[in-house]
Amino acid sequence: MEVNLEIPEKMLFLLTTKKRYKVAYGGRGSSKSWSIGACLIAKALESKCRILCTRQLQTSIAQSVHKLLSDTISRLGLDDRFEITQNVIRCDNGSEFYFKGIQNNINEIKSIEGINYCWVEEAQSVTKESWDVLIPTIRAEDSEIWISFNPDREEDATYQNFVVAKRDDCTSVLVNYTDNPFFPDTLRKEMEYCKQVDYGKYEHIWLGKTVINTEAQVFHDKFELKEFETPDGMTFYYGSDWGFANDPTTLVRCFIKDHCLYIDYESGGVGVEFEEIPALFKKVPYDRQWEIRADSARPETISYVARQGFNIKACPKWQGSVEDGIEYIRSFRRIYIHPRCQHTYKEFQFYSYKTDRNTGEILPIVLDKDNHYIDAIRYALNPYIQKKVSILSVLD
Known part of the structure; x- marks a missing residue:
């Protein structure tokens, strides 16, 4: 035939x-x-x-x-x-x-x-x-x-x-x-947009080039994709970042064990409406049982999600909070990302410091992209980040 x-x-x-x-x-x-x-x-x-x-x-x-x-x-x-x-x-x-x-x-x-x-x-x-x-x-x-x-x-x-x-x-x-x-x-439009705004990502996603682990990566040599079973009795940390325009709304779950950070669940979507957030969060286990720390930039969204029965609160920000969060996350011995958290893994690969176009020098400026799942992780771990910042301020 x-x-x-x-x-x-x-x-x-x-x-x-x-x-x-x-x-x-x-x-x-x-x-x-x-x-x-x-x-x-x-x-x-x-x-x-x-x-x-x-x-x-x-x-x-x-x-x-x-x-x-x-x-x-x-x-x-x-x-x-x-x-x-x-x-x-x-x-x-x-x-x-x-x-x-x-x-x-x-x-x-x-x-x-x-x-x-x-x-x-x-x-x-x-x-x-x-x-x-x-x-x-x-x-x-x-x-x-x-x-x-x-x-x-x-x-x-x-x-x-x-x-x-x-x-x-x-x-x-x-x-x-x-x-x-x-x-x-439909895919052609996505490809053209990616090619225009981030050529390196375009080469990886659309041309099949491998990702090179470079010093410009914020979490260089710190993370890996790894299969693991989540142990019983863990304390979980949930963080959420709200989407704007083409950015995704995200929810990430992580836990700490033996001085290592484990990221075991994620959920996210672009263009998520208010009424769609509960369904998106439901993809992460025990989403209503644990406290969710969320981006404080959208108080009306936090208020709506709280009315749907979620234990959610705004995460405080301060000058240098992004850098403090990065420093804390880098302090883990290792960061393990479960294969079902593909979006998180991609962000860890692409989240980078700015590089001088002429000299190739890596600058101490974090690029504000490829960070929506990572921001959710920062919010989730905020109590530890704030505690470390407080200790350092006392020592200073």
Whole structure:
């Protein structure tokens, strides 16, 4: 059966090359995921096979590519050939799609016999340890591992193993929005705006360049993306920053353990109306049980949120409060950001000091951007920041 896939020409290597590893990496809007989904559906139609769709962390089917594949099946007019259930997609010729997370479902993955194709989505987050466990489980004759990701740091295991290393058993292709003839106008407007206001971020998000860890980063060498379980009995700190224009309204939860800061939940959105804030906050566990410290610039918003049953108060500001907050957060031995807090992680990567355009000298001026989730963290930790400032003033 012939299927009109309509994918970028650069993605045709998925169907025309014979390699153990097929890797598509690059920036946003390149149609990597849609193309891989369409090609795997074509493979499922071609002959009976088993296809595992996985990523580093998947605690629910909503975090998988299940919906993407379901939508693709409908878009290609193939609803009569596939049965779509909550956890499995089956073709009428016996092909099956499974959806499992590497970290939390590895034993279930090992139990699936005869996997012919394994699609690792958002592979920038897959650790070396996870690759070492996953790869041997995909052992059927002529089986293939398809990998898609937006590069993060150059030292990440996925980037090093499948882009930097020139493996004979791997075809690795850089695919960006410039290669996608179906690039939508909505994303084009976002891309143009990003290109205009922050070219470095544009290169990372839209051109797939890795983030370089430099001295200009405010939290240089202090933070990392890390899977962790939140221990019982922790004292939680909640902070919120209010959105203006294109800035997001945010809520972040964190806790302190062994002189390290752990950021385990976030929620945020641009253009959030008053009545939408409770639903946005609800995405962070126990949002009504703990005190939320919020940006004092919007007292009317704080008053509204308080009337909805939240324990929320305005966070005081003072001259130098931003710098004092940065100094306190940097005083932690390490800052661990859970992978579900992707927006927070991106801000930690881009939050920077100003650099002299002519000399390259790093100036003691913090750029007021890429800081909305970070500001929420400052508000959350405000009692500690104020205490430290008070102690220092006494010592002076």
